[in-house]
Amino acid sequence: MIHRFRGKIWKRAVRSGHKLRSALCEVWIDVDSTVDGVYGKQEGAEVGYNPHKKGQKAYHPLMAFIAETKEVLHSWFRCGSAYTSNGVVEFMKECMAYMNKGGKGGISGRQRFFYRRIT
Numbered sequence: 001m002i003h004r005f006r007g008k009i010w011k012r013a014v015r016s017g018h019k020l021r022s023a024l025c026e027v028w029i030d031v032d033s034t035v036d037g038v039y040g041k042q043e044g045a046e047v048g049y050n051p052h053k054k055g056q057k058a059y060h061p062l063m064a065f066i067a068e069t070k071e072v073l074h075s076w077f078r079c080g081s082a083y084t085s086n087g088v089v090e091f092m093k094e095c096m097a098y099m100n101k102g103g104k105g106g107i108s109g110r111q112r113f114f115y116r117r118i119t
Contacts, residue, residue, distance in 0.1 A: 028067040029095055031109035033084050035060055048081035062087065064095045067108065073098055 037056045038045045045057035058080035064073040074095045076087065092107065099105070 025104065026068075027099060027103060027105035029073060029099075029105070029107045030065045030067045031063070031088070031092070031095075031107060032065075033060055033062045033078075035080065044077070044079050046079040046081040048079070050080065060084075062091050064091070 035048075035050050035052070035058050037050055037053050037058045042057065042059075045059055047055060047057055048060060050056050050058050060078045060080050060082045062076040062078060064075070065071065066073050074091070076091055078086070088109075095107075
């Protein structure tokens with residue numbers, strides 16, 4: 001639903017002559033993960049890599065943003081013990097499914113995500 005809503009907003013912005021017109025010609029996807037520490041007994045939280053509070057339970061979501069508009073394109077909720085690149089191939093395939101076929105753009109992410117080819 002959110003992607004249909006986004007499409008309507010973009011179309012309205014382009015019709016009004018908004019600067020978004022140039023951004024829609026080429027779309028870059030920024031991919032990143034983050035560690036969010038939690039307190040108490042939170043479902044799905046596990047001890048994993050946490051640079052701020054070692055040994056603290058956390059979540060380790062994987063997120064994709066449209067660089068030109070700073071919108072969240074897609075996200076996966078993951079437990080804190082998930083390695084940074086776990087599931088990134090499947091995640092990127094889902095992200096690409098949201099994008100227009102034949103459009104220009106690319107994917108930007110940290111090197112540790114792309115240790116193998118994404119097909």
